[in-house]
Amino acid sequence: MSKVSVRTYFDTAQAFLNEGKLKESKNLLNEVLKAKPNHLPSLLMKGRILSMEGKYKLAIENNNQALSIFPLDINLRLQSGKLHLRINELKKARVIFDSLEQEFPAIPQIHFQSAICYRKLNRLAEAESSYKKVLHVQPKHLQSVNNLANIYQLSHRYEEAESLYDTLIRSGIRDSMVYANKASVQFKKGNENEAEKSFLEAIRLNNKNVLALYNLSLIYYSSHKQEQSYKFLEMALTIEPKNVKLLSLKALFSYSNGERKSAKQQLKTLLKEYPNEEEPHLKLARIYVEELRFESVIQLLQPLKGNELLSDETHFLLGIAYDQLQLFSAAIDQLSKLAGHPKFALRALMTIQMIYSKCGEVDKYDEMMSRVIKALNQFLEGSFGEVDVPVYNLAYYPFDHNLTTKILKKHASNFERRINPLKEELNFSYNLIDSKRIKIGYLSPNFKVHPDSQLIKDFFKYHDRDRFEVYAFSLQKNDDDMYRFIEKESDHFVDLSYCSATEAARNINQLGVQILTCLSGYNLGMRMDIPALKPTPVQTMFMGYNESTQASWIDYVFGDCVTITEETRSFFSESIIELQTSYFSNSQMIPSNKNVSKEAYGIPHDVFVYGCLNHPRKIGPQIIQTWAEILKKNSKSILWLYRINEFTEKNIKKAFVNFGIAENRVIFCGKEPFRDHIKRLTLIDLFLDTPVYNGHTTCLEALWMGIPVLTIKGNTVSSRLCASFLTSLELEQFISDDLKAYINKAVEFAKDLTILNQTKEYLEKAKGGIGIFNVEGQVRKIEAAYETIWERYLKGLKPVHLKIP
Structure with a gap:
């Protein structure tokens, strides 16, 4: 075949390719390569066509053959990298792009493909760097601007991401995905009204934008606008009827609408069909959390943990489940990944702080407390948008009423704003017929x-x-x-x-x-x-x-x-x-018939037993120091505490040692069946309550079993409840107004057991119907x-x- 024929065949093949006639183009290229096997342009074009046909393995073989002839050709190498990228052979692609970036630092297309590879590897910082290299050489490379904004979004840098999307829009880009991406940022920032407008604009530009339709459905779902929510979800499913993300959301909607058994079955069916897809796992895990089935959450999500591209919500649900199952290291590992996430960061941070408390890590108390307060103030300022706050934990913090009230007001206001459309739709009336x-x-x-x-x-x-x-x-x-x-x-x-x-x-x-x-x-x-x-x-x-x-x-x-x-x-x-x-x-409690002894719990028989079997999360450095003072003043005493795990015991003992108390004077016990638990309380001479959050049920258990309880009266309901119990039983002498009085009373009561013994006899009689023990009267x-x-x-x-x- 002459040079003229090669040129003619190649040009015709190019024309066929431009017309979308891949088979005809490829046939002509094969003719060229028969006559001239090292015709580089034909090898490159054939590789492109094979890739367009989805025949990626054949395309790679074609490129490898070409590279054996032209090992240094930049276009062949770049195409090979793109092909490995397409079939997720990311390590092979990475080797190629690393080499190309070093040799040709001024070619933007190399950095662009390299950035895509880094993104797939979840190496966001390096992806960001590569996109910036593209923009350094080619400032108006709009796809890089968009992709860089996406990287910022994934890194929770929402202001920077939104700024770049706005740059694209101001440049005249009327692209549906740019508006959808901007809306995603607004949604994550908690600006749902603005997000709704941007998603609607994305759909106006392209009514088949499934991402925009999906997120609009979510927005209306979270606001209980069910009709609009279902409308947009069905529109998306019409376009992509087998989209697993859409089908998973539809099942979740069914669950929320009361079709709970069938919804869970739908999700389980999706799991069988799409075992590697995160979305059905995530939606079913969300249901399990609502049902408090935390072991099921772990069983469901644990197989996904090796996936580096898991969503933030999956990490969050895993963290919450690990925490509830007292697998604290695993919980912290998952929740720590959410430090910058506006939706999950606050709850993750407060949960981690509570885990440290449960594990007795009092040396981290002050640092974590300041971080929690900072985050809560950011919540009040609107930095996190309308996120859910674990307000049930607020009572464990020594906050003043002003801060707590502001947090609760904002939380309730956000909750009410979301529920109001549904409330207005139901518009309940009440039957007031006197009966x-x-x-x-x-x-x-x-x-x-x-x-x-x-x-x-x-x-x-x-x-x-x-x-x-x-x-x-x-x-x-x-x-x-x-x-x-x-x-x-x-x-x-x-x-x-x-x-x-x-x-x-x-x-x-x-x-x-x-x-x-x-x-x-x-x-x-x-x-x-x-x-x-x-x-x-x-x-x-x-x-x-x-x-x-x-x-x-x-x-x-x-x-x-x-x-x-x-x-x-x-x-x-x-x-x-x-x-x-x-x-x-306090309803009636029936202890077991178990014989309990100090020896069985490792308590010396000849010591005064101060006890506090309140949950360790109620114990902070201040009360540990206070208890250490009591133990110093009463050398013939020990303190009996409750532990969740070995970390609780190890860390709290370490804290006592730091305050000059020998380890063997602080003894721990674990969980026992309820009736055995209340029976063992009888080994305590004086129960020492915690200040910020009193023992509520635990103090009532002690009083019911005849054990005097010494408490400190704080400023909140949770810190004054034990004082309320004692007042109802006319045992005000066991109420302290401050830590100094608490220490003095604890020491004085141990010196002369007369008052404690009389109190025990009195409490036994009180079970007949005095104060909180008079349930019928209550x-x-x-x-x-x-x-x-x-x-x-x-x-x-x-x-x-x-x-x-």
Whole structure:
């Protein structure tokens, strides 16, 4: 074949390629290569065509053949790198790009492909550097500007990312994906209104932009605008009916809409079809977290951990599950990856701080506390957007009322803004026909063996059925003795565990419940979206969550004159129902018949036993130093503490050693079955309470078992509850106003056991019905409160502060 023929064949092949006639083009190139095997332009074009046909392995073979002839050709090498990149042979691609970048630092296309490779390897800093090299040589390379903005977005550098997207838009780019990418940043920053506008513009430019349709569906879903949410999801599925991300979201929507069993089955089916796809794993894990099935979360997500490109939410859910299962190192490893994430960083940081507390790492206390306060202030300033805050943890921090109230107000306001569209759509009315009995409902995720249920279980038995009809609404399905006890003792036991918020609220409303009492507040598992929909005319908060909710949908909280003072009352958004002495109660506890001895727990027989079996997360450096002072002043004493794991024991002992206390004077015990646990409390001579967050159930357990409890009265409900218990039992001498008095009392009580022995005898008699141990009497007070607030409602009177004699 002559030079003219080669040229003619090649030019014709190029024309066919331009027309999309790949087969015809390739046939002509093969003719050229038969006659001239080393015709470089034909080898390059054939490699391109094979790649366009998806025949990447053949394309690589073609390129390798060409490289054996022209090993230094830059175009062949670059094409080879792109082919390895296409089939995710990233290490091979990396070798090629590394060599090319060193040899040809001024060629932008090399840096561009290198950046794509770094991105696939999740080496974001190096990808950023390569894109900047492109832009240094070619400042108007718009694809690099867009991709660099995407890198900033992945690195949580949202201001920089948005600025680059704006640069593209100002340059006249009317590209749907640029608007969608900008909207993603706005959404992650919490600017949902702006994100909505940008996503809508992306769809206006290209109504088949699946990313924009997916995210619009999410935005409307989070705002409970279900009709719009489903509309955009269906539009996306029409375009990509087998898109696993869309199908996973559809299943999640079904779950939220009450189709819980079928939704989980849909996700499990997707897992079988797409075992390596993250999205169905993530959506099912989110469901398991809501159901408090943390072991299932780990089993589901653990196989994905080797994937370097996991989403931030997957790391977050893994971290939360590891924490709940007390696998703390693994939890910190996952949560530490979220330091800069606006949606997850705050909760991740507060969870890590709590883990350090659980593990007794008091040397990290001050540093972590300052980081948490800084992050919470950023939340108040709007830096994190409308994120969820673990407000159930706030009581563990020594914050002043002003800071806590601001955080709760913002949290409740964000929550209410999202739920309002659904609330307005439901627009519940109430049947106010006067009946003989007031219908009261208790809403809880903890109708099981749990401290909340242990305290309130006898309420269901003692309620006056001539005046009240009692409903128990369970948010979690359980199968233990406590669950069955409450199911038996209530007039109506309603399992809401498989209901959507809408369905649950409708059920409560249709049953005609007049007063709904929430037993768990913002705590884990308590679905506050249900009471937020206001299914009943009057709603109260009782026991399980002790501070103000700052929620407009809660009318009253129960309290007493010890826990809520004149000074702190103004920090409550709810009206307070003030019961005499203490608003808590203590249902009957039955210890085991187990013989307990000091020797069995490693406690010397001839020492005075100070004990605090409160959860370690309530222990900070200040109380450790205080306890060390007590032990120094009473040399014939030990301190008995509760541990979660070996780290708790090791770290807290180390802290005591630093304060001059020998390790063998601090003894630890672990978890035991409830009846055995309360029996072992009898080995304690004096129970030492924690200050910032008192032992609530634990102190009640000690008092029930006849053990005197010494407490410090703080400024919050959680730090004054034990003082409330002691006041109701007329044991005010065991209440301290400050740490100095606490130390002095602890030492003095140990010197002369007369008072402690008399107190133990008195507590045994008190179980007959004094103060917090008079559950039936407490129920009568609660019932008087219910009657009063219902009568006020019928008269059209607003909630006010009430004292119940």
